[in-house]
Amino acid sequence: MKVKVALIGLGKIGKEHLSELRRSDYFELVAVCDKEEIQEFGRFAFFKDIDEMFAVSKPQAVIITTPSRTHKEIILKCMKYIKNIFVEPPFTSNLEQAREMKYAASINNVKIAIGFNDRFNPTVTSLVREFKKEKNIYSINIIRACNCKNDMDIVENFLLRDLDLVRFLTNSDINLFDMKKIIFENQDSLAIAHSNLKTKNNILVNISSNSFYPQYRVVMEICAESGIYLADLAEFSLCKLTSNGRVNLKVENEDFSIRNEHKYFYEMCTNDNSGPLARVEDIIKAREILK
Structure with missing residues (x-):
């Protein structure tokens, strides 16, 4: 019912x-x-x-x-x-x-x-599936950006999402965090932030939040024991780089x-x-x- x-x-x-x-x-x-x-x-x-x-x-x-x-x-x-x-x-x-x-x-x-x-993004769904096969995840780099400038608070709208995404993907809390930020004189709100953190299960994470990109972009690079994952959450794509070359991994092409x-x-x-x-x-x- x-x-x-x-x-x-x-x-x-x-x-x-x-x-x-x-x-x-x-x-x-x-x-x-x-x-x-x-x-x-x-x-x-x-x-x-x-x-x-x-x-x-x-x-x-x-x-x-x-x-x-x-x-x-x-x-x-x-x-x-x-x-x-x-x-x-x-x-x-x-x-x-x-x-x-x-x-x-x-x-x-x-x-x-x-x-x-983002927990239900098709690329993230595929990443979760791949992570279950990995023995170790070493580092994660995230860029989330758009051409928004004064239109939004990037900490409230970008960084909070990425902190949740890191906790969700790593299945771990965060125990170390540092953020450097830039507010330009002609801007009303935070324009660029760069965050470094470490999860309790010892994964190092860098997050770049930027309001000056020409278009919306959310990309991740993950270093794991079996290779490097390149994930695009905006374009719904995921590939893996290994010593044997590049492999495109399956991702649903529609966002449900x-x-x-x-x-x-x-x-x-x-x-x-x-x-x-x-x-x-x-x-x-x-x-x-x-x-």
């Missing part, structure tokens, strides 16, 4: 969730809530007020895709009505709010999933990351099995590294 869900927020990522929810095998979309009124995209009601949305549509779960500065207020309001919440990262504006949300979820018996969709997030969110709603979805504890650990 499908779970009745409401979508709060209809920006770029909200519309991607909407596209999947309209054809979902797991959820029945019963309501959309946003500040700006929209044309009707399907058989669901539109609301500008969250309390009215819950009173009228009575969803069993909610997906929140609004800006992070609004998350705390919206999450606390949703907790009055439902027990299953999915939130797009960075989840909250700071570590203190994340801890506050964890406590509120605990006392209200609410389950919260965080949408770090949001669909897979919905699948595991449904599992969380129905039997508390969130699978590879990130939880509040994961965002807290990532933010603790940055503190």
Whole structure:
């Protein structure tokens, strides 16, 4: 049986969730809530007020895709009505709010999933499969960049994602972290950051976060015992360099990351099995590294 869900927020990522929810095998979309009124995209009601949305549509779960500065207020309001919440990262504006949300979820018996969709990226899925065959991973280099400049905070939108991705891929916490950053005089926010870290299972990681690339780019180079992996998360490609040459590894060429997030969110709603979805504890650990 499908779970009745409401979508709060209809920006770029909200519309991607909407596209999947309209054809979902797991959820029945019963309501959309946003500040700006929209044309009707399907058989669901539109609301500008969250309390009215819950009173009228009575969803069993909610997906929140609004800006992070609004998350705390919206999450606390949703907790009055439902027990299953999915939130797009960075989840909250700071570590203190994340801890506050964890406590509120605990006392209200609410389950919260965080949408770090790189965990479901086709290239990452293939990397996870390859890592299971490796005896040792020695180092990881990550470049995540775009031409965004003042349009976003690269720590909130890039580095937090990469810290979660490192923890997910290495199945390890991080015990050493250092970051060097550049803010140019004519910039309102952080422009370039370079982070060095080490996981508890002794993998060295370098992360470059950059807002001056001409296009969106997420690439990884992983040094493992059997060879070097070159991964492109934006182009969905993965190859391996060994002493015998270069081997192209299988990667699905379509991105079904949001669909897979919905699948595991449904599992969380129905039997508390969130699978590879990130939880509040994961965002807290990532933010603790940055503190």
